[in-house]
Amino acid sequence: MDPRVEEHAKILVEWSTEVKKGDMVGILATPEAYDLVLTTTKRVAKAGGRPLTVLWTDEIARAFFDGADDETIQLLPKHILAVVESSDVIIAINAPENTKSLAGVNPEKQMMDAKAMEPIMVTYLSKRWVATLHPTNSLAQQGNMSLEEYRDFVYDAMLIDWKEAGKFVNLIKDRLEKQSSIRFVGPETDLYASTEGRIWIAGDGKNNMPCGEVFTAPVEDTVEGNIYFDIPFLQYGKVVDGVRLTFEKGEVVDYSAEKEEATLKQVIETDEGSKRLGEMAIGTNRGIKKYTLNMLFDEKLGDTIHCALGLAYADANGTNKSAVHVDIIKSMKEGEILAGEDVIYSKGKFFYEK
Amino acid sequence: MDLRIEEHAKILVDYSVAIKRGDKVVIQASPESHELAVAVAKYVAKAGGSSVTLMSSEEIDRAKFDGANDETLTVFPEHLMALIEKSDASINLRAPVNTKAMANVDPKRLMILAKTYKPLADLMNTKRWVVTVHPTNTLAQQGNMSLEEYRDFVYGACLRDWEKESELMYKMKEHLEKHKDIRFIGPETDIYASTEGRIWEAADGKYNMPDGEVFTAPVEDTVEGKIYFDVPFLQQGKVIEGVRLTFEKGEVVDYSAEKEQETLKQLLEVDDGARRLGEMAIGVNRGIKDYTLNMLFDEKIGDTIHCALGMAYPECNGVNESAIHIDMIKTMIDGEIFAGDELIYSKGKYFYEMY
Numbered sequence: 001m002d003p004r005v006e007e008h009a010k011i012l013v014e015w016s017t018e019v020k021k022g023d024m025v026g027i028l029a030t031p032e033a034y035d036l037v038l039t040t041t042k043r044v045a046k047a048g049g050r051p052l053t054v055l056w057t058d059e060i061a062r063a064f065f066d067g068a069d070d071e072t073i074q075l076l077p078k079h080i081l082a083v084v085e086s087s088d089v090i091i092a093i094n095a096p097e098n099t100k101s102l103a104g105v106n107p108e109k110q111m112m113d114a115k116a117m118e119p120i121m122v123t124y125l126s127k128r129w130v131a132t133l134h135p136t137n138s139l140a141q142q143g144n145m146s147l148e149e150y151r152d153f154v155y156d157a158m159l160i161d162w163k164e165a166g167k168f169v170n171l172i173k174d175r176l177e178k179q180s181s182i183r184f185v186g187p188e189t190d191l192y193a194s195t196e197g198r199i200w201i202a203g204d205g206k207n208n209m210p211c212g213e214v215f216t217a218p219v220e221d222t223v224e225g226n227i228y229f230d231i232p233f234l235q236y237g238k239v240v241d242g243v244r245l246t247f248e249k250g251e252v253v254d255y256s257a258e259k260e261e262a263t264l265k266q267v268i269e270t271d272e273g274s275k276r277l278g279e280m281a282i283g284t285n286r287g288i289k290k291y292t293l294n295m296l297f298d299e300k301l302g303d304t305i306h307c308a309l310g311l312a313y314a315d316a317n318g319t320n321k322s323a324v325h326v327d328i329i330k331s332m333k334e335g336e337i338l339a340g341e342d343v344i345y346s347k348g349k350f351f352y353e354k
Numbered sequence: 355m356d357l358r359i360e361e362h363a364k365i366l367v368d369y370s371v372a373i374k375r376g377d378k379v380v381i382q383a384s385p386e387s388h389e390l391a392v393a394v395a396k397y398v399a400k401a402g403g404s405s406v407t408l409m410s411s412e413e414i415d416r417a418k419f420d421g422a423n424d425e426t427l428t429v430f431p432e433h434l435m436a437l438i439e440k441s442d443a444s445i446n447l448r449a450p451v452n453t454k455a456m457a458n459v460d461p462k463r464l465m466i467l468a469k470t471y472k473p474l475a476d477l478m479n480t481k482r483w484v485v486t487v488h489p490t491n492t493l494a495q496q497g498n499m500s501l502e503e504y505r506d507f508v509y510g511a512c513l514r515d516w517e518k519e520s521e522l523m524y525k526m527k528e529h530l531e532k533h534k535d536i537r538f539i540g541p542e543t544d545i546y547a548s549t550e551g552r553i554w555e556a557a558d559g560k561y562n563m564p565d566g567e568v569f570t571a572p573v574e575d576t577v578e579g580k581i582y583f584d585v586p587f588l589q590q591g592k593v594i595e596g597v598r599l600t601f602e603k604g605e606v607v608d609y610s611a612e613k614e615q616e617t618l619k620q621l622l623e624v625d626d627g628a629r630r631l632g633e634m635a636i637g638v639n640r641g642i643k644d645y646t647l648n649m650l651f652d653e654k655i656g657d658t659i660h661c662a663l664g665m666a667y668p669e670c671n672g673v674n675e676s677a678i679h680i681d682m683i684k685t686m687i688d689g690e691i692f693a694g695d696e697l698i699y700s701k702g703k704y705f706y707e708m709y
Contacts, residue, residue: 077405
């Protein structure tokens with residue numbers, strides 16, 4: 001077995017979820033993640049916890065949609081709720097065999113299912129949880145790489161000293177919270193927002209692996225200016241690229257995209273909240289070398305910022321509501337980040353790197 | 355997908371555990387049975403149930419043992435218990451990746467874990483459950499077959515008209531229960547036992563898939579005569595073959611085996627109950643053409659009988675206690691089965707096939 005699979009498991013169990021004696025641990029995985037299931041199981045047992053693995057695949061989800069009528073979809077699976085309620089820790093491993101298995105399922109049915117599963121999601125989020133990824137051919141292909149290259153890519157992003165990385169994101173958080181506004185400046189970009197009363201959250205590998213971002217929810221009606229996002233992203237199966245947005249009093253008043261502008265339009269017109277920013281964030285993971293159209297990685301790219309149209313995180317004191325949360329990324333190698341008068345980042349360097 | 359996987363799933367969901375609207379179902383699978391899990395999930399949804407699938411395998415069990423100390427082995431799986439408590443049925447899709455993954459785990463540690471899981475196993479037994487096999491290379495190899503051959507073998511045994519099979523098994527149960535004894539006759543064989551007060555169970559695919567046997571627990575001290583078992587079986591990693599047993603007042607008084615007699619001896623010496631029969635049974639599944647050293651299949655082969663040394667099933671009103679339950683099989687193509695004075699089976703034909 002690739003020794004990095006052992007290291008990955010160690011980080012998930014000891015750093016991200018801090019499994020201890022007597023913990024009930026749920027592991028969600030696919031057959032493709034079998035090696036990581038084995039190493040994680042062993043680590044959990046070593047820490048004195050009791051692991052239980054749930055086989056969670058898009059193909060099984062697809063089979064459910066293929067078989068179920070609306071009444072069945074709306075049924076709350078009480079046995080799943082019970083197992084989540086009685087767990088202390090959940091380790092969710094994404095390792096698809098085929099990222100398009102659910103492509104042919106009616107989105108309305110998927111929304112119906114998401115609604116039925118909401119109590120389970122809420123319970124899940126109240127536990128110690130981490131979402132991670134195990135490299136598969138399906139993901140490598142989506143990222144334009146061979147499996148071996150993709151493995152290097154994934155483990156470079158994850159197998160770092162998280163204690164050390166955690167220090168830096170917390171340093172950034174502390175500095176940002178001394179101020180009450182944020183400003184991203186760069187080519188074709190000068191975007192401002194108030195962050196008064198909002199919390200900056202340091203993503204240090206507890207809930208996402210890989211991680212490496214500091215994010216907040218801006219005060220909804222204070223976003224002003226324009227921004228050019230130069231990194232493409234995947235939305236509704238389409239690659240949207242070169243997005244330009246102009247904000248006035250928190251709302252998008254002008255927009256364009258070099259590719260797939262119609263998809264961008266669809267996102268912006270979803271509802272009232274999708275015209276506002278739910279998130280502004282700074283990516284800090286220098287182990288991630290390039291974008292792969294996978295948001296778990298892309299939004300954490302070092303030397304980038306990202307903004308999300310739509311839903312704001314309540315734990316950042318955000319209030320924006322929307323059915324969507326669409327992250328869009330901009331590289332900052334030629335840009336600056338200011339909080340109040342304080343220069344947080346300038347052209348490749350964070351304040352603590354000067 | 356092999357269409358037989360769909361059919362297999364349909365039998366498990368619609369016939370074996372009979373899923374209905376609102377049922378909460380637990381599916382257990384290994385990475386090797388993912389395809390069958392997908393098909394089962396679809397049929398459960400079609401029946402109006404909702405399912406969750408657990409991933410289990412010998413390798414995952416092994417990882418638990420490798421990581422855990424003895425104290426951790428006693429930690430009760432409350433999350434699994436909560437899941438089972440809220441479930442109505444479970445469907446276990448066995449598909450080993452490697453049947454020997456647990457071979458080097460200390461048996462004492464296995465016992466600790468089994469004890470920890472006891473309340474869970476007891477609870478599961480109160481629900482609807484079925485155990486089946488999904489064909490894998492490791493099982494094909496154990497059965498001396500290619501995977502494709504083994505698939506034919508498994509589906510030949512499982513994809514049957516179970517409603518009809520069930521009817522015939524219940525007919526046999528009724529006939530057997532009209533009498534108070536059972537007798538197997540054949541080459542080097544004439545064995546008798548009283549079945550007074552005992553129940554004959556028809557195993558018709560509700561709990562095991564494949565299935566196909568009618569079994570009871572004989573009155574412990576009434577077994578008399580001798581028997582020659584001509585089908586080999588796997589025990590403690592050894593293939594035992596050509597077993598001959600002689601009984602007096604229910605106890606083995608003479609024994610021999612053509613192969614691995616030493617292993618047979620060890621088994622007979624485990625405890626007092628190991629020298630008595632806990633089960634006498636008739637296999638009726640004609641879809642199983644040959645033995646594969648896998649008891650889930652072998653004991654159901656049509657035109658065979660089997661007897662088990664050791665523990666008797668309480669649901670048959672059996673009382674024999676033992677740490678072991680060792681099934682041994684005999685072909686009956688040249689034999690006869692009597693209950694009282696009624697001919698139940700003779701040389702290739704069950705009574706319901708005779709007229």
